[in-house]
Amino acid sequence: MNCESCRIGHYQPIHAPYLQRIGGEMLVISDAPAYTCDICGKLVYDAEFMSQLDFLLEHRSGEVRDGKIARQQMLSEEWVDWQSSRRSR
Secondary structure, three states: OOOOOOOOOEEEEEEEEEEEEEEEEEEEEEEEEEEEEEOOEEEEHHHHHHHHHHHHOHHHOOOOOOOOOOOOOOOOHHHHHHHHHHHOO
């Protein structure tokens, strides 16, 4: 998939730290699945990872928050499905 910023590079799978301030605390995930552009370096987090994180944060301690977590730009589900099927070969 071509990069949405530079429109030249291609996204490569990596693991990158994810940081999110929630209230007065900092959530740190040191090895989050992500993709980076091989030309401009733009970083986007995996859509499935972001969905799971959103679910966990909404339902933490039985408490439902208003709205969603701040959205990082995510890749489409089609890209994630394509990568999964490619790895299974």
